[in-house]
Amino acid sequence: MTTLSDPPRGAFRLSMLINDTRYRSYTFQFIALVIVIAIFGYLGSNLMANLRAAGLNISYGFLGQSSNYDINQTLIEYSSRSTHWRAAMVGILNTMLVAFLACITATIIGVLAGVLRLSPNWIVRKLMAGYVEAFRNVPVLIWIIIIFTIMTAVLPAPNAFRGDNPTASMLFGAFAFTNRGLYLPAPVWGPGSLIVALVFVASIIGVFVYRRYATKLLYDTGKLLPMGWPSLVILFVPTLLVFFVLGRPISLDYPELKGFNFQGGIQVLGSLIALWWALAIYTGAFIAENVRAGIQSVSKGQAEAAASLGMRPNRIMNLVVLPQALRVIIPPLISNYLNITKNSSLAIVVGYMDITGTLGGITLNQTGRAIEAILLLMLFYLLISLAISGLMNVYNNAVRLKER
Amino acid sequence: MKKSVILGTLTVAGLAAGAAGAATLDDVKARGKLNCGVVTGLVGFGAPDANGEWQGFDVGVCRAIAAAVLGDPTAVEFIPTTAKTRFTALASGEIDVLARNTTWTFSRDVDLKFDFVGVNYYDGQGYMVPKALGVSSAKELDGATVCIQTGTTTELNLADYFRKNNMSYQPVPIETNAEAQQQYLAGACDVYTTDASGLAATRAAFENPGDHVVLPEIISKEPLGPLVRHGDNDWGDVVRWTFYALVAAEEYGITSANIEELSAGTDNPEINRILGTEDNLGAMLGLDAGWAKNAIAAGGNYGELFEKNIGENTPIGLSRGLNAQWTDGGLMYAPPFR
Numbered sequence: 001m002t003t004l005s006d007p008p009r010g011a012f013r014l015s016m017l018i019n020d021t022r023y024r025s026y027t028f029q030f031i032a033l034v035i036v037i038a039i040f041g042y043l044g045s046n047l048m049a050n051l052r053a054a055g056l057n058i059s060y061g062f063l064g065q066s067s068n069y070d071i072n073q074t075l076i077e078y079s080s081r082s083t084h085w086r087a088a089m090v091g092i093l094n095t096m097l098v099a100f101l102a103c104i105t106a107t108i109i110g111v112l113a114g115v116l117r118l119s120p121n122w123i124v125r126k127l128m129a130g131y132v133e134a135f136r137n138v139p140v141l142i143w144i145i146i147i148f149t150i151m152t153a154v155l156p157a158p159n160a161f162r163g164d165n166p167t168a169s170m171l172f173g174a175f176a177f178t179n180r181g182l183y184l185p186a187p188v189w190g191p192g193s194l195i196v197a198l199v200f201v202a203s204i205i206g207v208f209v210y211r212r213y214a215t216k217l218l219y220d221t222g223k224l225l226p227m228g229w230p231s232l233v234i235l236f237v238p239t240l241l242v243f244f245v246l247g248r249p250i251s252l253d254y255p256e257l258k259g260f261n262f263q264g265g266i267q268v269l270g271s272l273i274a275l276w277w278a279l280a281i282y283t284g285a286f287i288a289e290n291v292r293a294g295i296q297s298v299s300k301g302q303a304e305a306a307a308s309l310g311m312r313p314n315r316i317m318n319l320v321v322l323p324q325a326l327r328v329i330i331p332p333l334i335s336n337y338l339n340i341t342k343n344s345s346l347a348i349v350v351g352y353m354d355i356t357g358t359l360g361g362i363t364l365n366q367t368g369r370a371i372e373a374i375l376l377l378m379l380f381y382l383l384i385s386l387a388i389s390g391l392m393n394v395y396n397n398a399v400r401l402k403e404r
Numbered sequence: 405m406k407k408s409v410i411l412g413t414l415t416v417a418g419l420a421a422g423a424a425g426a427a428t429l430d431d432v433k434a435r436g437k438l439n440c441g442v443v444t445g446l447v448g449f450g451a452p453d454a455n456g457e458w459q460g461f462d463v464g465v466c467r468a469i470a471a472a473v474l475g476d477p478t479a480v481e482f483i484p485t486t487a488k489t490r491f492t493a494l495a496s497g498e499i500d501v502l503a504r505n506t507t508w509t510f511s512r513d514v515d516l517k518f519d520f521v522g523v524n525y526y527d528g529q530g531y532m533v534p535k536a537l538g539v540s541s542a543k544e545l546d547g548a549t550v551c552i553q554t555g556t557t558t559e560l561n562l563a564d565y566f567r568k569n570n571m572s573y574q575p576v577p578i579e580t581n582a583e584a585q586q587q588y589l590a591g592a593c594d595v596y597t598t599d600a601s602g603l604a605a606t607r608a609a610f611e612n613p614g615d616h617v618v619l620p621e622i623i624s625k626e627p628l629g630p631l632v633r634h635g636d637n638d639w640g641d642v643v644r645w646t647f648y649a650l651v652a653a654e655e656y657g658i659t660s661a662n663i664e665e666l667s668a669g670t671d672n673p674e675i676n677r678i679l680g681t682e683d684n685l686g687a688m689l690g691l692d693a694g695w696a697k698n699a700i701a702a703g704g705n706y707g708e709l710f711e712k713n714i715g716e717n718t719p720i721g722l723s724r725g726l727n728a729q730w731t732d733g734g735l736m737y738a739p740p741f742r
Contacts, residue, residue, distance in 0.1 A: 054495070055517055055635065068560045070575050080563035157591025159536075179592045180549055180574075259547040260537075260594045261574070270592070348554070351577040357554070362577070365488055365555035368516035370495075 047371070060376075062367040063088070069362050071353045073269050084363045091358030092380060098275050098354065099341040099384075105280035106340060107333070110287025115317065117292050128288070135285035140343050143282050148274035148350040155179040155270075161257050174254055176262055181270040183255035183262040192249035200239045207231045271352035279340050286339075290332045294325035326399045334392040338385050345381075355380055428500050428632070428639035429473070429690055437479050440466035441499035444484040446581055448605045448713050448720040449505055458482045462503040464709040465524060465630055465647060468699040469501060472646045472691060477702035486579060487555035491516055494633060501643050503630040505599060507557045517634040521644035524629050524706075526726040526735055528622035529561050530600035532607060535615050537594060542621040546571040551584045551593035553577075558598050561624040581606060599626050601714065601722055608719035642689050645741075649678055649696035652738035653705035655729055660704040667697055677741045685741060706736065 017027045051057065063085040070080050075093040078086055117128040135143070158178050160166060170176045176183040214225040243250065255265030298321050306316040347354040348361055355377065364373040432438055442450040442462055450460040458466075458480075467477040485493050485504060494502045495517070505527070506512075508520040531550075533539050542565070552559055554577035566573050576593045578584040585606055588596040596603070600622060607613045630647065632640050653659070656675050658666055667679040676682035680693035689695065703709050710727065714720045728734025 054633075068563055070563045070566075070573070072575050072577070080567060152587060152590045152592050159591060179590055260545075261547055261549060263547070348577075348579060351554075351579075353577065357577065361488065362554055362559065365491070366511075366560065368491055368512070370492055 051371075058372060059369070060372055062363070062369050062372070065367070067363065067366075069366070071358060072351075073272065073353060084359075084367065087363060088355065088359040088376070091353060091355035094352065094358075095341070095344055095347075095354040095356075096384070098272060098279070098344050098347070098352065099337075101276045102279035102283065102340045102344070103337050105276065106283040106287055106336070109280060109284030110336075111291050113284060113288035114291025114295065117288060118295055132285045132288050135282050136289075138282075140278060140282040141346050141349065144275055144278040144346055144349055147278050148271065151270050151274055152179045158257060158261050161262075170255075174252070176255055176257075178262070179270060180261070180267075182268040182273060183265050184268070185252040185254045186264070186266045188251045188253050190249040190251060192246040195246060196239060196243050196249060199242045203235050203238050206234045206238075210234055269352065271347070271350040274350050275344065275347055275352050279343055283336050283340050283343075286336050287333060290329050290336070291325070294327075294329035295321055297328045298324045323399070327396075330392065330396045330399060334389050334396070337388050337392065341384055341388060342381060428636050429642055432473055432500055432639075436474065437481050438466065438470040438473065438501070439481045439483055439499045440469070441483050441485045441490055441493050441502040441504055442466065443504045444486055444580055444582075446505070446602060446605055447609055448718065448722075449601070450482075450503075459713070461525070461709055461713040462505060462630075464703040464713065465503045465650075466501070467702045468650055469643055469646050471698040471702035472649075472695040473642060475692065475694075475698050477698075487553055488579070491518070494518065494631065497633075500639070501630055501632050505602065505628045506631060507599075508627045508629055508631075509557060512631075518631045519634050519637075519640045520627075520629050520631045521640055522629050522647045523627040523735075524647060525601060525627075527599040527601050527626040527628050529558050529597060529624040529626060530603050530622055531619040532588075532596045532603045532616055533594060533619060534591075535617050539619070542619045542623070543569060543571075545573065545595060547573065548594040549574045549576060549592070550595045550597055551576045551578055551588050552597055553581065553584060554579065556598070557624070557626065562597055565623045585609070599628070601628075601720075604722055605714070605720045608721070638690065642691065645689065646696070646699050648738040649699050649741075650706040650709065651729075651736050652678060652741060653696075653700045654707040654736075655731065655738060658700055658705055659708060660701055663697060663701050667694075674741055683742075 017023050064083055066081055067084045067087045068080050069087070071078060071087065071090050073094055074090050075097065076086075076090060078090050113128045113131055116124050117132065119125050119128075155177050156179065158176075158180060161169065161176065161178075174185045210230060211227065214227060217223050217225060253264050255262040255267075257263075302320055302324065303316050306320045307313075311319070344354055345356040345360075348357045351357075353361075359373055359380075360377045364370055367373075440463075442458065442460075445451045446460070448460055450458065450462045453459045463482070466480050466482065470480045471477040483493065483499050485499070485502070490502055490504055490506065491512070493499050503524075505525065507527075508523065512518055513520055531542050531545070533545075539545065545566075550562060550573050552562055552575055559575075559577075562573075562575065576587060578587060581598070581602065584596055584598075587593055589610070596606070598606070600618065603618050607616055607618070610616065630643060632643055652674075656672065656678070658675060658678065663679070666675055667681060669681050670676060673682055677685055679697045680686055680695070684693045686693040686695040692698075704712065707729075710722075710724065711717065714722045716723055724732070724734060726735050728736065730737040
């Protein structure tokens with residue numbers, strides 16, 4: 001039996017903090033807060049006291065000093081004369097590069113494997129189950145080392161491409177797979193190449209415009225325009241036309257064996273490939289399970305209803321099941337992207353110079369500023385993780401179930 | 405209430421900080437074991453043998469210190485450290501002394517607050533290449549891919565050398581010597597660079613050591629030596645003079661073979677002082693009179709340690725060179741024991 005009556009009014013007594021349900025939760029929260037502050041205060045003051053006792057201090061002055069070391073993959077200009085701060089920036093960009101590549105690849109692998117795991121075909125279904133179980137039950141560190149070791153041991157050294165009868169040869173005369181990485185042709189931007197690039201960008205926009213028009217036409221009149229081949233035509237034909245009309249302004253710089261290494265072209269470091277693919281296939285297995293869960297969360301009746309309307313299986317998947325499944329898939333996908341970014345800090349086992357390798361590795365070692373470097377490192381990972389989850393939450397809001 | 409809690413924590417923190425600064429010598433004696441930081445595995449300098457016993461030149465220094473302080477050369481806990489973890493391990497007190505081919509540099513001594521007690525190996529950085537490459541000088545290495553242990557002074561020397569000679573290179577940073585060996589042998593890098601002694605030790609472990617050459621250029625000075633935390637001078641003195649006892653022992657001809665005979669008393673007062681039969685030098689350090697005798701008996705004098713672990717009759721095959729006694733034209737020179 002509940003009685004509704006005004007709470008007794010009276011003077012506030014101290015014992016009410018414990019005995020009165022209105023104040024009790026505040027009391028305990030306040031105590032918890034004090035304890036948390038006290039613990040951090042203790043840790044902080046202990047740190048400062050011990051540093052003082054050892055004659056050390058906290059200073060970020062080292063970031064302005066010259067780094068004096070070289071980095072093998074630099075997306076921005078960098079030399080051993082640059083500062084430690086610049087080296088940290090190089091590392092941050094390298095982290096973001098491998099995280100970006102691995103997120104995209106993992107998503108593609110994961111969606112494919114997740115859909116195929118529900119395939120009516122027994123062999124495909126079991127193969128995908130095997131992939132998921134094999135990859136998500138072995139630590140990612142082991143996968144990174146396995147892929148890197150296989151690459152180093154199986155692929156030929158650049159030396160093997162030398163001589164009259166080389167034991168290895170380049171694929172199509174343009175791609176060289178070596179144990180130092182993949183060498184591929186680099187584009188050389190001649191005069192007029194800007195126009196080609198602009199036309200290509202315009203074509204991409206054109207594809208979106210065409211697709212929007214086709215959808216609108218479908219909704220308004222029920223007339224179904226083909227999507228696949230017109231998109232391809234819009235994407236490539238104008239660009240190719242302009243390319244040839246302007247006399248091929250963009251040429252390719254092929255890698256060539258000179259001295260110790262291939263020169264020219266673009267080198268994709270072996271360590272980047274190993275890290276990228278290990279992260280992608282490992283996290284892809286988790287994403288596959290998310291996708292499967294998402295698809296199974298859509299009631300079977302939806303697919304059956306679509307089928308009874310005469311829709312083909314891939315249309316049912318694309319138009320009925322996946323859009324509804326996305327709201328289940330996206331939230332765990334965000335944490336998988338965060339995992340990729342954080343797991344990329346294992347880069348040092350294959351010598352990939354990410355932020356942990358530069359700021360948290362060489363800079364930390366050469367300057368001995370461990371606490372400063374680690375704090376900065378934590379701040380960076382925190383910022384990038386918050387940025388990723390912020391972006392993904394925007395997307396999640398766009399695709400979530402619209403309640404009307 | 406909140407204020408008093410904070411004040412209380414501050415007091416506790418202050419006490420904890422005070423306790424952390426206690427004397428290492430007392431800690432080691434109370435523990436009955438010396439925590440010695442060593443390399444993760446570099447044949448000749450510090451590596452476990454087939455029975456799991458740590459052996460090597462730097463390991464010998466650890467054993468000598470344990471023998472001097474505790475009277476037992478086996479009372480050592482060997483803590484393997486990588487180039488990256490070594491300084492944190494020492495600064496945090498996880499290890500009492502770091503004997504791990506570590507280069508004595510200004511910033512490590514001054515800025516990182518460590519004390520290098522001496523130099524047990526005068527080294528320099530070199531390059532190793534496969535013979536098949538046909539390279540005879542480091543000046544021909546323009547454009548090469550170079551394997552390098554990350555977190556070491558060699559990384560900085562390498563950058564300086566190539567910049568000075570206006571050459572380009574691609575660094576392949578690697579965590580441990582074993583990984584570097586694997587990468588180098590697979591041809592993932594053309595050159596492996598580290599201290600010349602490390603190159604010799606690594607090459608000795610190869611299947612065909614003859615297929616690889618160490619280039620003649622030595623591009624840096626690398627005085628390697630044991631180090632302790634700055635500020636605990638008593639402990640620093642113990643480590644320093646234990647090491648010098650080994651060096652002086654070689655100079656005066658005290659070996660593990662004749663030490664018992666000599667400690668009965670000799671005509672040479674310097675030997676008597678080292679071995680504790682005249683003047684009690686040990687007491688000044690806070691140790692037994694027989695401290696240096698124990699240290700020398702543990703693995704022999706400096707020369708014996710050198711010959712047994714990395715000398716010309718071992719697979720590593722290093723000659724004494726700069727590391728000979730000053731009487732033989734080298735740099736090993738122990739201050740007088742008096």
